[in-house]
């Protein structure tokens with residue numbers, strides 16, 4: 013250990029260079045921009061007491077006067093808060109009720125099958141067992157999400173799932189939030205009644221103006237059906253009970269402003285700019301390096317436009333930025349499974365597939381469709397402990413935290429980023445992954461750098477807007 | 485880092501003094517280089533000869549500065565890690581030590 017003549021101690025921190033400054037980030041994600049050369053001076057003991065620099069470093073837990081108990085307790089509590097998403101264990105339980113779909117999305121990640129295909133719906137016995145597993149989760153707050161394929165093609169399964177959950181939950185007493193993921197192309201009265209009765213939240217997808225939406229769906233007339241159903245759902249359930257996700261196809265990349273405007277035209281005040289994932293049908297057709305370079309430009313243009321709208325007085329949120337900024341600006345974790353460490357798989361999300369098996373994420377069950385069962389955790393009839401704490405879950409836990417995997421363990425963005433062994437395996441062939449060639453790493457690093465540049469250069473202008481997004 | 489030699493557009497060699505940088509620091513730098521370059525190393529006493537070869541044209545003057553910054557940065561990270569290793573462990577142990585309802589499950593494959 014270096015003996016410093018003015019006797020301060022170092023606390024764990026990471027750093028990187030942004031522009032001509034050093035960005036220093038402590039163990040719980042608090043950051044400081046300092047002039048280049050600061051880290052060298054900090055570790056060599058040259059920072060003088062009674063300076064503003066010393067006080068800044070002290071208040072951000074980069075240095076301390078001593079490792080006393082009170083300080084340790086404060087930082088330990090902060091760490092615990094940052095990782096509090098682990099407290100209840102798995103909260104999001106995805107049920108793939110069918111693989112059948114009525115659209116042909118160009119980027120389909122779910123390996124969906126024709127709507128008339130047979131043997132692609134979940135069996136009632138499997139569904140009942142999966143519900144029992146879900147209710148064994150220690151988490152008192154559960155989100156049960158119906159996915160596909162297209163879940164509106166199996167309204168009777170959705171209804172059974174809800175009724176059976178309500179029945180089994182009588183003796184368990186968990187708080188259950190139901191979400192149906194659907195393209196709302198044919199959203200029946202039967203489903204509307206169910207959603208109304210059981211407070212089901214409708215999660216849908218809208219990719220932009222009519223031409224882009226229809227082109228991405230691979231079926232003409234989709235947009236018109238979407239708008240019709242949207243109005244019906246809003247009228248019955250209320251304005252805020254339906255929310256869309258946007259997926260950025262190759263075509264979408266050229267229309268950042270038009271896509272944001274299409275959301276505004278339909279009275280949405282929120283968009284989540286989501287890139288394609290290299291799974292399912294999307295995997296085959298992309299030069300992923302080029303795609304992510306272009307997506308980054310798309311993201312920056314859209315975000316700039318959205319910030320301008322907010323400056324003009326319109327409240328409109330970009331969801332991805334809001335999530336990342338919440339990690340940067342607040343002591344709290346976020347519920348976005350891609351950016352969690354330990355990873356979102358198993359800890360936050362699990363998938364009960366139509367085939368009666370349990371997978372550790374949506375991507376894992378998609379891989380299973382192409383014959384790769386690496387991330388199959390077990391059958392719905394297996395013991396809860398064997399699925400959730402079994403050998404496979406234990407093996408995954410050795411590679412699922414940014415705090416200890418190569419590359420991430422030194423990275424200044426470690427506290428904001430996530431580890432994903434499934435993505436590593438799917439794109440790089442092994443669970444551990446190789447950060448220098450990882451597109452996940454390249455993309456997220458670029459986003460973090462961009463957002464920190466924004467904070468540094470335009471903080472006075474953008475931070476009040478982003479704080480409203482986070483706290484409203 | 486010393487004796488940085490550029491060999492055509494695609495290749496460069498340089499020496500790292502292993503007395504100045506630990507093996508771990510050197511390996512971390514090479515780790516981040518091996519996506520863009522084929523990296524080969526040869527040891528001569530305390531000198532490590534590194535050869536980088538790329539398929540693409542590289543601005544070696546920028547690369548030289550980048551590698552030098554990486555070596556310094558990883559060396560500083562090593563100092564921070566060594567000095568804070570124990571306190572970091574203590575902080576994590578304290579953060580999660582009061583989970584009193586933890587159950588050891590007997591699981592099988």
Ligand code: SF4
Nearest residue numbers: 419420423426429453
């Ligand atoms: S994936 Fe990349 S950006 Fe994210 S923590 Fe790891 S090294 Fe940093």
